Amino acid sequence: MRMKFSATTEQRWLNLLKVMVIVVALFVSVGPLIYGFLLSIRPLSSVLNTPLDVIPSLDEVDFGSYPTALRDESDGGFGMARFMRNSFGVAAATVVLAIGSSVLGAYAAVRLQFFGRRAVNAMFLAVYLFPGIVLAVPLFVMMSRIGLTGSLFGLMLIYMAQTVPVALYMLRNYFAAVPESVEEAAMIDGCGRMKTITKIVIPMALPGIAATSLYVFMIAWNEYLFALLFLVQDRERWTAALGISQLTEFSVPATVLMAGSIAITVPVVVGFFAAQRLLISGLTSGAEKG
């Protein structure tokens, strides 16, 4: 640092403080996840008898909790693999629905002047901030009335409506980064609006669209409240998040619960870190102006 020649006591204290903040932040952020993983590979008896020996000895390591958690109930397991398949299906369908409709909406919000644009933007902001639990009341009533209780389809529509605002917001930022001059050139060359979008804008913003898709996927994958409301009575269709939370109600061994928790975490953590840079720029680009 350029302050080298005036290294004061103040700076030394601040550096110490900085190191402490980093160490504590790392310990607190990653610690629980590592703890969960370490529990998942220990035998249950050792977890119950010696809770302080967090790090298992090598001969003690036992990955047996994973197959137990993942296998179907008919196979003596807890069905987590099936729950994860359900979650994957719902989340993938949500991505298709939400991104498919948001791409057009976000483009219009960035490039086109149209009547009601401000009102539409305000509506999406309102949805973004509106308490989901309040909507749970009528949606639950509606589902129980038209008999969609237990239906993954209703869940997808709700997830779509819940993720569209944030998808629009992120996509808008990525589209705004596509230079307008490129688009104008394409239109002068005779491309219509739709063709400009499919041939120029979407390819140029593709990494951003991918990142947004991933974020929507994560939201749908992690969602708990609506899955609980609609699917709780239908064990076949439980999502991964619902499955784990329901299993804690039964006397499922802690090691199996940890294995299940780690199993549902791995896909989102891997996905997030793969697309980290893009995701972060999309999520925070409003903040820079603030």
Add this chain to the structure above:
Amino acid sequence: MTVSPGRVARRRGGVMTQSRREDLQGRAMVSPTVLVVFAMVMLPFLAVVAFGFLNIRLVDIPRVSLFDLEFTLDNFRTVLSSPSFWTALRITVIYAALTTLGAIAAGMAMALALRHPFRGRGLIRALVLVPYVLPVVAAATIWKTLLNSQYGLVNAFGMKFLGWDAPIGFLSTTTREFAGIPVPVSLFTVIAFEVWKTAPLAFLFITARMQVIPGDLEEAASIDGASIVQRFRYIVLPQLRGVVVLLVLLRFIWSFQSFNDIYLLTGGAGGTQVMAVRVYDELITRANIGTAAAYGLAMTVILTGLLTMYVRLNRKAGIG
């Protein structure tokens, strides 16, 4: 859209102006999203308003018809006169305020500590985001295990090294005296969880804003002999004001409606029954749609009030 609108306009000899065309295209493009949001958010919201003024229970739903509905203020009377509403409101406000403060303070501390580049900073920045990315159910399950009174690490550690005589029921203790001071243990535990889970987002927002602070001001100040603390206080902090205000608003609104975290950790036990958990209880456990809707509407009114205040303040300050 089979015929390109551009061509139509030309054929009609410029009857359709550029702006008219944009107007139509824009509206067509947002309509699918608007439609879904209308069906899944706006209509349900209107339904909550209606339910709030109706006396219906879940068992009535299959038989109820639009014609024999009677509008009443009973739900609001019941809810507003019950002490548990005011308790829930108080708990929710405390929860939202403390999680907002905690998340922003922790996010700010991390953003400052990781501001200047050093080897390994990228990795650390990525790792501190883990709590934000974790599925809330997995995070809550791990925390519940950590805090378990029989085999959880925290209680085992406390009893062995900190001299606790008995395990602390972190998730089921309304208050407990520590050194003569009553502490709402479970409420603080769920607050800690939410701070842990949301501080990374505050960190991201503050970091993004810090990166665009022009470096020359600070450089000039440091040449003039301003200390690091002074530079933070008089140069960096004012620049962060906007993003911090935005975070206060967003975090408060989101924490105020928080359901998952609390419901998963305590189920509302140990004095953690916030408004959102009350709505769920009224709806599912008591199967009373009317009072559930009344609770929900009360939440909506409070949040709308906050948002309006924010917009007004912004206008006054000449930002918005």
